[in-house]
Amino acid sequence: MIQTPIRLGMVGGGLGAMIGEVHRIAARLDGRFDLIAGALSSTPKRNAESAAAIGLAPGRTYDDFVEMARAEAARPDGIEAVSICTPNHLHFPAAKAFLEAGIHVICDKPMTSTLEDARALARIVDTSEALFVLTHNYSAYPQLRLAREMVARGDLGQIRLVQVEYAQDWLTEAADSKQAAWRVDPAKAGAGGAIGDIGTHAWQLARFVSGMVPERIAADLTSFVPGRRVDDNAQVMLRYASGAKGALWCSQVAPGSENGLTLRIYGDCAGLVWTHETPETLWFTRLGEPAQKLRRGAATMAGSRVPPGHPEGYLEGFANLYAEAADAIRARQTGQPYESLLPGIRDGVEGLEFIDACLRSAASDNAWVEIGHD
Secondary structure, eight states: OOOOOEEEEEEEOOTTOHHHHHHHHHHHHTTOEEEEEEEOOSSHHHHHHHHHHHTOOGGGBOSOHHHHHHHHHHSTTOOSEEEEESOGGGHHHHHHHHHHTTOEEEEOSSSOSSHHHHHHHHHHHHHOSSOEEEOOGGGGOHHHHHHHHHHHTTTTOSEEEEEEEEEOOTTSSOOOSHHHHHHTOHHHHOSOSHIIIIIHHHHHHHHHHHOOOOSEEEEEEEOOSTTOSSOSEEEEEEEOTTSOEEEEEEESOOTTOSSEEEEEEEESSEEEEEETTSTTEEEEEETTSOOEEEESOGGGOTTOOSOTTSOOOHHHHHHHHHHHHHHHHHHHHHTOOOOOOOOOHHHHHHHHHHHHHHHHHHHTTSOOEETTOO
16 A cells, blocks of 8 residues: 655755765655655755755755754644754754654664763653654664574574674774764764764664673773774673673774674574675574575565565665654554564663663773663
């Protein structure tokens, strides 16, 4: 059944912002959203240029997101949802403004720049009629959904080891671009550098597939680039209540690593390995048997748009989240029940609890600390 596209707004994501364009592509890939309004930049001139470039009408272009939330909520044809693609320190005030106006929020990660703001936003979501979606896009990859199913039904046996790593090299030298500069500025990115930018992705992915949240962590955070005020490399040990152990490594100073996200989970009878460079392949190995190369096929087509052999990946994963968000929004509007695997407010709070725990551990000479405790 053809559904009317959801009227969408965007905060941040103006010209030159990579993640803004990713959100726009994802929103339109399945024809479920129509981007009609925005506050794309804090600079009026750049905001107007960005709006014109993507085709927003001047009357639906705002220099301030608080005014945008107020004005759009008052219009009979106002936006139904908003994408937040700003630097981290603006996620909380922007999400707050739109949630309190009754407008559904699709927010980039990490959810906020501080744990205090994350918990405050959770309280707002609890009292709002609007949905909150966090774009941990890797959890929407078909093969990772399959991995989650396999772990949940016991194909690996009792989980013993969870290993996740996310390595990049683009911050190996001093920041020399707008996109890099705000990510190494604690006033805009938050106190966590690599642990916030990509570590939260690794953390959420391990949690999503394994179904487990560590009880305690011990983190070694390093800023290798001289003068850098946030971490650019983190090595984190994980302990689970079940007795399982794990490790998380994230780095943005690993030359030769472009977007090296890899997840390994091992139980007492089998193991799984997935890597982002070959996202349509999931390796499954039972103890003592040959490895099985599980490819996207007839049994794993959920979330896919083209036949096997036609590669899908990053943009399609983002688009899966947007498509599921559209279904969730329409279900909420019509009072229909809807279940999904969409990342939301819980994932956001857990991500900030992870960052907070890493910072506390590192400040105590890499001591073991509990997750979620100040």
